[in-house]
Amino acid sequence: MMPPRPARVRGMTLPEMLVALAIGLAVLLGAGQLLVLANGAYVAQMEAAAIDDGGRYALELVARALRQAAATDPDSLLAADADSAAARIAGLDARSVGRTTPGIDDPSADAVAGSDVLAVRFPGSGPMPAGDGSSVDCAGFTVADGEEGWSIFYVARNGQGEPELRCKYRGNANWSADAIVSGVDGFQLLYGIDTDEPRDGAPNRYVNADAVRALDAALGLVDERELHRRTWWKRVVSVRIGLLLHGAKATRTRPGAAAYALLGPAYGDGEGGAAGDTDAGSVLREDAMTPALRLRERRLFTMTVALPAAAP
Known part of the structure; x- marks a missing residue:
């Protein structure tokens, strides 16, 4: 009896192998594309979260400084002669200031996108040298009774050319400034x-x-004491803040083309007697930015701070 003939084993033909390779390659490319998209979405989400955190922190720091400056102790240095003392709040339009110059003296016109300067001054509290911790400048340093604290907010570029919001304060021997938020x-x-x-x-x-x-x-008015007494800065009862931030990385697939009214759309129509289109930096347009900046995520933060009435 003849032994059974073994079954003939066939491999894949060349056309079948090519089809299988093509299908496998398509699956691999699809998976890679999904991975790239997922990674891009993750990076964009992280950038958005970082911008949100920075914006909220910056606005809260500015608001705290404003409220502290407005709530003056009647027994403090500044309230001793409140009528003739300088105003607790002052500002500059489309200016920047030096890191080590006193206060907002000698401002520079080299402002980033027409950014403004806000200066608030406040009295210290508690015994020397550290005070009681209730009077703190924007850098977190306490100010003792008999001293005058400053918190100055302005925009300048760091060593890498990135614009940052800075907090300027007066130390024991000199003035200095630290970055609050970049971008x-x-x-x-x-x-x-x-x-x-x-x-x-x-x-x-x-x-x-x-x-x-x-x-x-x-x-x-020529007399400084009389100007201090009647200055309109002492009639400031609230401050509206607009802060536009961008991320550190390019996360957009297409360049942005939005326009941002930092002080609200009504300001551009001439609210308050000063039209927004004449106030440098009050409206910023992405199509006027560099191509690299237009690919970054962007957020506008706004806040209006009502100042507490000064103590009688």
């Missing part, structure tokens, strides 16, 4: 002034720093 497209401010007589503590107009200075100039 700043613009920092804008409006001041709500109480024009009523008698004053009721409510803002009637929102104007920029140049407009406040123009109102002071119109008083025609």
